[in-house]
Amino acid sequence: MENLDNRVRYTKMVLQQALLKILQSKHIDKVTIKELCEEAKVNRGTFYLHYSTPNDLLIEIEQQFIDENMAYFSPYFHQGYETSQLAGMFTCILKNKEICRIIMGKNGNPRFLQRLQEMIRKGVVDGWCKEFPKYSRTDLDYVFDFIFAGSMRLILNWIEDGGSLSTAELANRLDRLGHYCHMAISEFLKLK
Amino acid sequence: MENLDNRVRYTKMVLQQALLKILQSKHIDKVTIKELCEEAKVNRGTFYLHYSTPNDLLIEIEQQFIDENMAYFSPYFHQGYETSQLAGMFTCILKNKEICRIIMGKNGNPRFLQRLQEMIRKGVVDGWCKEFPKYSRTDLDYVFDFIFAGSMRLILNWIEDGGSLSTAELANRLDRLGHYCHMAISEFLKLK
DNA sequence: AAAGAAAATCAACACGGTGATTAAAAAATA
DNA sequence: TATTTTTTAATCACCGTGTTGATTTTCTTT
Numbered sequence: 001m002e003n004l005d006n007r008v009r010y011t012k013m014v015l016q017q018a019l020l021k022i023l024q025s026k027h028i029d030k031v032t033i034k035e036l037c038e039e040a041k042v043n044r045g046t047f048y049l050h051y052s053t054p055n056d057l058l059i060e061i062e063q064q065f066i067d068e069n070m071a072y073f074s075p076y077f078h079q080g081y082e083t084s085q086l087a088g089m090f091t092c093i094l095k096n097k098e099i100c101r102i103i104m105g106k107n108g109n110p111r112f113l114q115r116l117q118e119m120i121r122k123g124v125v126d127g128w129c130k131e132f133p134k135y136s137r138t139d140l141d142y143v144f145d146f147i148f149a150g151s152m153r154l155i156l157n158w159i160e161d162g163g164s165l166s167t168a169e170l171a172n173r174l175d176r177l178g179h180y181c182h183m184a185i186s187e188f189l190k191l192k
Numbered sequence: 193m194e195n196l197d198n199r200v201r202y203t204k205m206v207l208q209q210a211l212l213k214i215l216q217s218k219h220i221d222k223v224t225i226k227e228l229c230e231e232a233k234v235n236r237g238t239f240y241l242h243y244s245t246p247n248d249l250l251i252e253i254e255q256q257f258i259d260e261n262m263a264y265f266s267p268y269f270h271q272g273y274e275t276s277q278l279a280g281m282f283t284c285i286l287k288n289k290e291i292c293r294i295i296m297g298k299n300g301n302p303r304f305l306q307r308l309q310e311m312i313r314k315g316v317v318d319g320w321c322k323e324f325p326k327y328s329r330t331d332l333d334y335v336f337d338f339i340f341a342g343s344m345r346l347i348l349n350w351i352e353d354g355g356s357l358s359t360a361e362l363a364n365r366l367d368r369l370g371h372y373c374h375m376a377i378s379e380f381l382k383l384k
Numbered sequence: 385a386a387a388g389a390a391a392a393t394c395a396a397c398a399c400g401g402t403g404a405t406t407a408a409a410a411a412a413t414a
Numbered sequence: 415t416a417t418t419t420t421t422t423a424a425t426c427a428c429c430g431t432g433t434t435g436a437t438t439t440t441c442t443t444t
């Protein structure tokens with residue numbers, strides 16, 4: 001993106017902005033190339049020079065979001081309780097609330113959340129493996145899926161609410177839920 | 193549906209079957225009316241006599257599923273621990289694995305899961321309200337969202353896996369997860 | 385069984401988004 | 415300034431859409 005012609009950089013920029021604007025009110029699968037180019041004031045032929053579908057453009061936006069926030073997803077970003085990568089991701093989402101509402105919300109593509117989940121999974125489950133050496137990775141993956149889905153649901157509720165709860169209070173709730181779920185999961189695993 | 197002309201009943205039936213077949217390999221938003229009618233061997237004009245989009249047809253399928261399984265979602269279907277409606281829904285999904293894979297899975301419309309969630313919520317949260325009278329319904333709704341999303345994630349993983357885990361084992365895990373989450377939630381709420 | 389009503393079929397139509405192809409204009413680069 | 419790259423504007427055939435009116439098939443009523 002850096003070493004591109006200014007014209008190309010401009011085209012990609014306005015197309016990205018146009019898509020984000022349209023996605024505020026319409027699902028990605030309903031966006032036409034025509035309306036996208038009209039919104040961006042770019043010739044329709046130009047779109048095809050860089051992408052083939054609106055989804056391609058969305059994937060580029062998602063990738064840039066990951067690149068720009070990679071630090072939050074790295075295993076040792078934040079020293080906290082066992083799910084520190086989860087905490088890092090939460091922080092990142094809270095700091096990028098607007099764009100996250102669009103690319104993670106109901107008008108975005110679930111592919112992005114799945115990708116985030118897999119990025120976070122490894123570090124978290126590695127930690128649990130050491131903590132609960134008696135249990136298989138498969139079992140711990142189940143637990144991770146459960147906590148990740150539950151947490152993301154709360155975050156998305158909050159994001160789509162418009163954020164009536166304060167950021168601090170949401171973070172606090174997630175932290176406590178994660179902590180107590182971890183306790184519960186310990187019990188869950190002991191039973192086996 | 194019962195008191196309809198045989199011709200209408202037949203048309204709706206083959207269209208439903210055709211859609212379910214197509215949804216095994218394609219997202220609902222990508223299904224065209226043309227291919228749907230070709231699959232069902234029904235004239236395209238006939239489709240418009242009953243529906244206006246493939247989504248309308250899917251909504252009808254979802255509604256019939258709800259109607260046929262209403263018993264599982266009623267508050268006192270099954271006497272178990274506090275989340276008996278959740279258990280009822282799990283049972284229902286396990287018994288209708290194939291159609292659930294389609295209408296709840298990645299090719300279906302999330303609207304259906306949201307609807308199920310709201311059907312289940314009231315009974316469950318009512319119970320919790322009695323058990324934890326100190327806490328607001330808003331707080332308990334948060335907890336419900338968390339557990340529902342986590343549980344559904346596990347169920348859908350299992351459904352889309354093809355079911356490597358046995359039904360009994362999945363039910364057992366969900367039951368234990370629900371039980372221990374409930375314990376954890378008690379702790380979570382005490383903290384406040 | 386006959387008549388009337390309702391439903392499905394069929395062909396035809398205009399419309400709009402798609403994806404690709406041109407040649408000309410505009411902008412970046414050497 | 416000359417050359418290369420990108421964008422534009424205009425055009426094309428293609429396909430799914432949604433609707434229409436005439437016709438045939440099926441169901442219901444008498």
